[in-house]
Every structure is written in structure tokens, then in C-alpha cells.
Amino acid sequence: MIGHLIRHDDFIKNIVEGKVEGKRGRGRPRYSYIKQIKEKVKVVTYKEVQELALDRCKWKELHRQELGS
Numbered sequence: 001m002i003g004h005l006i007r008h009d010d011f012i013k014n015i016v017e018g019k020v021e022g023k024r025g026r027g028r029p030r031y032s033y034i035k036q037i038k039e040k041v042k043v044v045t046y047k048e049v050q051e052l053a054l055d056r057c058k059w060k061e062l063h064r065q066e067l068g069s
Helices: 002-007 011-017 032-040 045-052 056-068
Strands: none
Touching: 002 045, 002 056, 032 045, 032 056, 045 056
């Protein structure tokens, strides 16, 4: 689903990429959805995730590899 969201410029994409204003409480930092995606596709930056998602063939291949393992 994240590949679809990145390829389309709309309100949902702004929510996924956006930052929430304000201050968080004490404790361990949350494990963000974007961090999980970067781990799954084995890249370091969000920019790399965007580049992969924009190339549908590569994105589908990553998804197939994930299902196969």
C-alpha cells in the first residue's frame, strides 16, 4: 500500500510523510511506519523508498521477494 501512496500526490501522502506538531511525552521513541518500510525494503533513507516506489516494476519485485521469504 505504501508504494501506491507514494506514487500519488494527495492528502493521504501528506499524512504518511507529515510531522505532528507538539511535544511527545517521556519514554521510548515510537517505531514509525516509515522506519518499518525502510527496514523491509533494506534502504537507509526515505528518498530511496520514494525512488523504489516510483518504479513499479522494482517495487513489485521487492513485494514478491517479501512474500517468498
